[in-house]
Structure formats: structure tokens, C-alpha cells
Amino acid sequence: MIALYLVAAIAVFAAIRVVIERNTGRKLPYANVMNFAVAGTLVLLLDHPLSLVAAAAYFVGSTLEANAVASTYAGGVKR
């Protein structure tokens, strides 16, 4: 039970850090911490085999999102 509280607290902390950071390139690692924490929360909340799939789908989706933001920020997707 203490693990769940710890992970939720880390999610809130990382979300606050993302909001107060100004630089886009340095926002993304904080957002990554928040995604880790939320993916951990999904599994800890509900102990069911499909929740592993939900956590993996959430994690891969948010990583893809961060990847797209970072490559657009770098100046266009490489073709």
C-alpha cells in the first residue's frame, strides 16, 4: 500500500516540475518521470492481467508522443 502512495506522490511532484520548467527540451525528462509513475500506478491500482497491457499501451503511447514532440522540436522528422 505504501508503494501506491509513493508512486502517486512522485507523479504529482513530476507534474509540478513539468509545469514550472520553462525550457521545452528540459520539460521532456520530467514528463517522462510522470509517465513512469502513472504506468506504475495503473498496475498497482488493479491487479488484473489486462492492466499490464493497459500500462504498456499507456507507456508506449506516451513515449511515442514525447518522441514526436522532441523530433518536431529538433527541426522536423527525418525521412
Place this chain on the structure above:
Amino acid sequence: MIVALQVAFGLVALLGAVSTALTRDSYGKVISLGILVAGIVPFIVDRGYLDVAITVSLIAPVVTIFVLMAVRRAEA
């Protein structure tokens, strides 16, 4: 869900919504939308709608990619 966790993730979702509204930078807006989704998904999972959670977490990045295409066109 436990009340403390509801407060925590509600705070994350609210933080994402407020910072999406207030940020001027277009990349900052997209990242804040990601925070908004991250706050909402645990509520869906807590009710047991795992299929809805999977769908939401697969659709949200695709929407972001479409928004980013608009951002890039506006910059160019």
C-alpha cells in the same frame, strides 16, 4: 479509490488543464495536454474499464501527432 489518490490525480489533471490554458509556447501546450491525459487515465482504470483505458492511451498520442503537424505548418 482512496481519497488521497483521488486528490493527487485530480490535482495532476487540473494542473495539466490550467497550464494548457496559460502556456503561450505551442510545444508547452502539447506537453501540458499529455499531463491532462496522465491525470485522467488512473480514474478510468480504477473503475475497471481497462479496454477504455487502452483505447484512450492509444488515441491520445495520435491526436498529439496531428496537432504537431499543425504546429509545424504554423511555424514554417
Place this chain on the structure above:
Amino acid sequence: MLGEFLHILAAATISWILFVTVDILFRLPEAGGVSGASAVARDIEAGGGALAGGTMMGNIVCSPDASAGTLLAACGVYVAGIPGGLAAALMVFIGNRICHDPGYAGTTGAVLATFVVYAFTQVGFAATDFIAGMVIAILTIQGLSHTHASRLLARLWRIRQ
């Protein structure tokens, strides 16, 4: 209460060592896998960090690597034992292919972490300790101070060379 807390701290240390070792062995600090990783590295270096550590942090942001493999493998072991961990490794591999990455670091990390977490569940640890521990480990790398974390990773990378 206190014992569980100490278990979580020990699990955080173990998973930190595991994922940093796998990432450095697979040469993540050497070059950005995608163009976004180099952009993150550039911004971290502009803020006073080291370039090699920044590149590794950019690679962690832009595609699921050994840290994501460790987290999902711990989740898989918690949900379904060893088969769950191997299913998580498969999902990490698919996620890597989606993000234009070869995906060897993530898959290797997930398979290794499955057996490590399973071994520790036999001696009294719970799999939930490893989930919380991995979140703490990624917090120490990406979430506290980018300057110090990137310098530490660059120093470890110099030892590897």
C-alpha cells in the same frame, strides 16, 4: 511499515544498478538514436550538464529502453509471474519498433529484470517494491537535477570506454 520502506529503497538501488549497467553496455550515451534525443541533449548541455549523459537521458525519453523494460517486467511479474515478465519484454520490443529504434537494450533489460525480480520475490521482497523502486530510480536520473545526473552518467560512460 519501516521494513517495507527499506525493501523499497533496496529495490530502488538494485534496479538503478541494473538499468544503468544495461544502458551503458548497449552504448546509449554514444549517439542519439533519433533526432529528438540530440535536441534534449543539446538543451541539457546548455543548462550546464554533460553531453554524453544528456544523450543517454534523451534516449530514455524518446524510446522505451532498459528502464522501461525494468518497470514493465516488474509489473508483469506482479501480475502473472515469469510469463507476465516475458510478455512485458515482447511489448517493450513492439514499442521500440514503433519508435524507430532497434530495441535491443529494452528487450535485454526486460528479460534480465524478469529473472532478477522473480529471484528477489523468492527471498522476501514483493514485486510491488520493485515497481515503486524503479519509479524512484528514474526519478533520481531524470527528475531531480539534470546537471548532476548527466555529469554522473558521463563519468560512468568514460569508465566504460
